[in-house]
Amino acid sequence: MFKGSIVALITPMDDKGNICKKSLKKLIQYHIKNKTNAIVSVGTTGESATLNKNEHTNVIMNTLEFADEKIPIIAGTGSNATAESIILTKKLEKSGISGCLNVTPYYNRPTQQGLYLHFKAISESTYLPQILYNVPNRTGCDLLPQTIAQLSKLKNIIGLKDASGDLSRVSMIKQLVKNDFLLISGDDATALDFIQLGGIGVISVTANIAAEYMYKMCKLALQGDFTNARKINSRLNILHHLLFQETNPIPIKWAAKYIGLIEYNSLRLPMTTLLQENKKILKKAIQSILL
Template sequence: MFKGSMVAIVTPFKADGSFDEETYRQLIDFQIASGTDAIIPCGTTGESATLDFDEHARVIQVCIEQVNKRVPVIAGTGANSTTEAIGLSKNAKDMGADGLLLVCPYYNKPSQEGIYRHYKAIAEAVALPQVLYNVPGRTGVNMTAETTVRLAEIPNIVAIKEAAGDLTQVSEILARAGDKIDVLSGDDFLTFPMLACGGKGVISVSANIVPAQVKAMVTAFFAGDWEQARRLHLELLDLHKAMFIDANPVPVKTSLELMGKCAAQVRLPLCELGAANLEKLKTVLKKHKLI
């Protein structure tokens, strides 16, 4: 259902820390003009953890308004409270979101049965296509292939964004439930091998700064030009890695500022990139002729 090159879009802030709506609208138009297949507001890259409830709703609403049905909007509405996630998800549905991105419950460290019941409850409460999001480096718990396969039986759970960095786990999901659930890459540097295993696309951080290039790689792969896709994958590898020299989204927001697209402003407890990493980032961006 949701395929291709999708962006986990940043949430731009003004110098006073408030949501910069006008810049956000410009970033959305930049994405659509570059061929991005779906926009995902309020993900990890969108700093959802530091948005209050009103801001969270406003960011999603502005995204839906600006996209204006040109591509799907998959709203990030996950939480470590099932009740809260259901509330956020219902709100996104009422605003007109096309789907939901639901991060695995974080900090609680639930059992696999608890994870299953969490997602099942949301799916039963909110009639929208839902994308699971497994990112153990952030949440502290890995959702196993077994749990994903169980959840794939629920009709409106349509995909999983896999960011565990484990191609064996990805392959097991596809081998056992690839006809029931789509697998999307959550790690830019693993998108090409995940597509080769049967993945359907990527929810990308790097696409914030190089949307056309990420789209070109995915397009080449699905057109059967695997050599071109492989070449683009390898060319972008250092850029993908640079987006994680500090906590996401600090490097990607810094890149956008250096490119003149939005301020690097993040909210505490995140802070600006250190001097040494800033120089490393500039080197990579210059190599790719982005600055």
């Protein structure tokens, strides 16, 4: 369940900024139909930073309900407060989620010792599988390979989502951890190279609108057919970049609305809608690649 194309699912909202269950259900059905391997619910792309605690839990529970056990659900349970992450994780223990994605504590800028103790405390509080999530350009801290190696020894820390974009780290980390420790890309633009270096898949933003392509690309890559995987990736490459021309999830929510996967292109402040000039560029790319 923790390999291949895993979508970092957007959280659809209505025109008043409330969670749109109708669009959420449609999105999940789309991913089941197109064989996405798993869903991350309420991660960075799911706008965890602007959902309150009840909404956060409710979106995960709605995602589980709509998935109906047809696709594994990984819950975003990270926080910059260790105690808060533990509370959310324990709250979801009997929910049916397959595991948790735990981002490094943002804004606090903890030391490596602080990062180790943070994830250790969460790990010791639960039996749920834990995936570490390193995204330095958004959190202000960087989980280093040596700290990852330490954490990999804890019983239920099973892998890492690495969104650093630094491919040199893949081999470095692989040398420091056991063979069954999962390395998952968190950067669509470098995901194929990440897999070729020993990763087992990608937690993808692009998969929100190109689920079938991302599934096929990852499947081929994991089978060792990098020639055909690269053909698909070359087709998607402009999308990988355009979906980050403004802060994620601004472009991907506009794109999902444009192709009819969600009803409204709604975000909560301080996130704002895609600039008009960027809409034109992304629209052109979507028309040539997906429509």
